[in-house]
Amino acid sequence: MSTFLTPQQLASRTSAAVDAAVAAGRVLGLTVTDPTVLHDVFSVVVHLAPSPVVARIPTVLPHPDDLATLARRQQDELDVTRWLAAQGVPVIAPSPLVPREPVQRDGFSMTFWSFVPEDRDKEPDYVANAESVADLHAAMRTYPGQLEFLGAADPRFIAESLARLDHYPTLIGAAELDRARREWQILEPLVRSRTAFEARFPGIDLQPIHGDSPPANIFSGVDGDLYADFELVTLGPVEWDLAALGPEHESAYNRGARRNGTRPLNEEVLGFVNALGMLRVVATLTLVPQLPELMEYLKPAVDHWQTMPFAGGMNS
Template identity: 45%
Template sequence: MITEEQRAARSRRARDAAVDAGTALGLDASEAEVVYDVFSVVVDLAPAPVVARVPVVTPRGTSSAGFQRTELDVARWLASVGVPTVVPSGLVPAEPVVRDGFAMTFWEKVVDIVPSDYDPVRRMPDVARLHSVLARYPGETGFFPGMRGYVDLAFDDLEGSDLLAADDLARARAEWRLLSPAVESPAGFAAMFPGVSVQVVHGDAPFYNLIETGDTTLYSDYEHVGVAPVEWDLAHTGEEAIAAYEDAAVDLGLRTVDRGVLSAMERVRDLQMVACLALVPQLPLLVEGLSSTVETWRASAPWPG
């Protein structure tokens, strides 16, 4: 289990790597500081108007580089079609950079950010608008990227661990066996949910990853963008939010929400969060952060109850 001192040292190393990489690319990062440190260390490379994002906590069996390249491509394409979005910095090449063992990306700094309540009901029209644009994305993305192999490896790591009780792990594995075919391939999804369309979606709570400024709202954080049902982005947002999404979706020509798919995606999200317990040795604060989600899952009826 990483100690708080070791985590702080990791953060400093990530900051130093971002500063070194930015400086080598011609940026003045003499006043750089860390502004966020959870799964990624986010570094404001001041006085340059650039922010570096440096992943430091990654699941076993995954690599940041492929996801980062897709994220950069999607962000650039969205900007090119007029979508308000956080964009890769124009001061450096729009590609992942590896420095001192850290893979990182560089983004245009957003200023005048205003506090937000992250209300999913209020933000659902923005999610529908994003879906309507992403449905036309011409590039390649994965199918449920990041999920293939991740859950199985995480459950293996939790075997015999005190992070999850043995009976909980057995239940999680049983539910995952039933649901995993739907996220492993388009054919598997179609077999389980015939006639339900999939498209490129944000992949990671898009309503939460909106940045509000004094004069606009920007989409951000496309690390998990990929092909999936729209319900993957809507899981656990609540009926009122789903209704708000559907109101906007109908006007945009999108399909309505399939409640069967939504229920399945919510359980897959639950299992994704349970699997996140395997990351606790890299990020101990996850114990507290995941506790309510795991308890809610534990209290629910086993899938497909």
Template identity: 40%
Template sequence: MPDLVVPATTDERPRRRADRTRRAVAAAVAVAREHGLRVDEPVVLNDRFSVQVHLAPAPVVAGISTWTAELRPDITDWLARKVAVTDHLEAVGAPVVGNSRELPPGPHERDGLAMTFTTWAPPDTDRTPGAADCVAMLPDLHTALATYPGELPLLAPVHQDVPRGLAALDRHPDVLTPEERDRLLSAHERLAPFAAAPGDVTVLHGDLHPGNLHATGGELRWIDFEDVCRGPVGYDLALLRWMDPTAGDGWAEPEQLALCSDLRAVYLASCMIAFRDVFGDDPEWDGYIRWFVSRISS
């Protein structure tokens, strides 16, 4: 397996990320080879909150939880839901990138890392999905998700991740101004009753944005159901409405859409504060946190 090159630097963050990526790739390759797959040249496709690596020449992509697992100690539970829901959607004919059949899709654990395996779906390099594509395909996705027979938690990302993020705020008091801190905490308190009992709910993708719609073979397919949960439809629309304020008009009451937009902003700001434990003091990262806080209605 080719070594990943770690650039010379005095900043430990790139080095730590490269070390974590190298470890994730090695773990995925080891699991794949144990199941008889030939892996000659693993190619890292994405390295953000998890590592996605094509185990070439095998038609398999490994998704290894790296930074996300720092936020979610029970990460294998999340990955097991992801695998089960993806299998169900594929079985009912929904457009998804399916789990791998070359080896058990997982979750697997190796070297302290949890991972799943999906089918390699070569990307269409001339097609970039957008918010309009998500809006057009979302009703059918929700219809298919609603047929899932298993138990799914209510707004799992909000209820499980936000408290960890707010606890991290005490460790990083400098990340927000006093006014921004009050805005975040006040919104969390205001939204708590809605998050606990949001009214009409359906099964949500949970992390719906154009990056989780994959162009392959001349069509669009959904990916990454790790955050699948029950919740109000407006939660899946929130990020899309930041990109296009008219996205999903008529799908939910304006009040629900406004509450879900704030809830999504609180969620993302909280998660990114928690990740500061991992990434450290980073002006660009802190700028993202403050931007999400700014999205919260006053």
């Protein structure tokens, strides 16, 4: 059983991430006198005030020591968001004040973004956001760079986590773990192989997608909404970006797709991505020792997963 980090250890990790970002920012020529933490869950997000730059430092990771793989994903995010911004798409863009590449310091790998003041009085409208994701997908279709197929699902993380969860009996029961492993046997080949996916879902086009529930990652700036947090940007079916959000959000997306002339969501692919997304939730239980507060969010999702069709109906 892994030891859960204490509040003091969590605070120390945050402090170390902030110190690393401040030091890296100063080396890059930024004036930093009043660093302010804006967000601290999976990543520490710190405004390097008074510079108009925000550093994002991932701290809760499946493989904390594998900074090279993390940096490759971060470079994808920087490249995609810079390209989208150049096309006039409303995104939080990489900071133009520093090189647009990940920076590694003191055991962290971080990226730097333009500071955007937040409209804290605006309540998010996730249904409207889901409709607007169809516009984001339309814009991303012509991105010229190379992206990994369904890298956002992180099959390595799922496989390793399902193999290790025997050691976490307080987080998941034996019957639930058995179900997850049996579902993974069915779903894994379709995640690992683009060829297998395309054979199973003929006619379903693949394209660059956000990768991490974009309806929940639209930032309310004082001058308007901005797409944000492309950390899991990937190549995949558009359905992945609507996984586990439910019929109301799916219908909203389809309205947006009809409006901009792109395809609606496919029910069979939705079953696949919903099941796959839930296995990723189960896998995330292995991160609870790094962030104990995660459990209060994951437990309801795991309970809901047990009411869903086995493997999204893919077992036939």
